[in-house]
Amino acid sequence: MRLAIARLDVLSQPVRIAIVGYPFSSYSDSEFAKHGFDKQSWKDTIVQEATGNIEAAIQGQGYRFIRVIDRLRITRTLEEQSLSFTGAISEDEATKAGKLCGATHILYWTLSRSPAGSKFVPFAGVVPMMEDLITQRLIDAETGEVLATQVRTVKKRF
Numbered sequence: 837m838r839l840a841i842a843r844l845d846v847l848s849q850p851v852r853i854a855i856v857g858y859p860f861s862s863y864s865d866s867e868f869a870k871h872g873f874d875k876q877s878w879k880d881t882i883v884q885e886a887t888g889n890i891e892a893a894i895q896g897q898g899y900r901f902i903r904v905i906d907r908l909r910i911t912r913t914l915e916e917q918s919l920s921f922t923g924a925i926s927e928d929e930a931t932k933a934g935k936l937c938g939a940t941h942i943l944y945w946t947l948s949r950s951p952a953g954s955k956f957v958p959f960a961g962v963v964p965m966m967e968d969l970i971t972q973r974l975i976d977a978e979t980g981e982v983l984a985t986q987v988r989t990v991k992k993r994f
Contacts (some may be wrong), residue, residue: 837839839974840984847971849886849901850901850902850903851940851941852905852939852940853894853902853904853940853943854905854910854930854933854937854942854943854977855891855904855905855906855907855910855911855942855943855945856925856933856942856944856945857883857887857944857945857947858883858945858950859878859882859883859947859948860879860924860944860946860947860948860949861875861878861881861948861949862925862950863951872983882888884946884990886947890940890945890972891907893925902937905931905934907944910934913933914929917932917933917936917938927944927973928980929984930942931975931977931980935977935978940977940978941975941983942974943972943973943974944972944973944975945970946969946970946971947968947969947970947971948969948971949966949967950969951964951966952965952967952991953965965991965992966992967991968989968990968991969987969988969989970987970988970989971986971987972987
């Protein structure tokens with residue numbers, strides 16, 4: 837995504853990016869509880885951390901013309917438009933909310949967590965593994981065109 841964002845920086849006019857995303861998991865609520873987690877708390881934490889990390893990465897690069905729209909403004913817009921009642925935000929809904937907030941571009945992300953078997957870990961025994969599939973799309977808010985896509989997979993212990 838760094839290259840796509842860098843490509844925006846050469847534009848002669850300011851770019852306003854709305855960062856919107858949604859985590860989901862194939863694990864059940866009871867599976868989360870078995871490992872000491874609450875599924876909704878996990879989702880809330882992922883949204884805050886992922887969005888914050890993306891904002892920090894964009895701002896830390898020192899891009900001249902890129903401005904990030906405040907998360908709370910986007911959240912309020914989603915609530916006003918009744919788009920976040922299910923918790924799941926589609927790419928189209930994210931684009932609509934971003935446009936309403938004055939964004940020229942949307943950085944839409946998803947994180948999908950699923951089981952990835954198990955692994956023997958010394959001193960811990962056999963531990964369940966999970967796989968996170970992280971997808972990011974940079975979308976032109978006016979045309980809906982996807983300008984760049986980045987997908988990566990991370991395997992780790994639950």
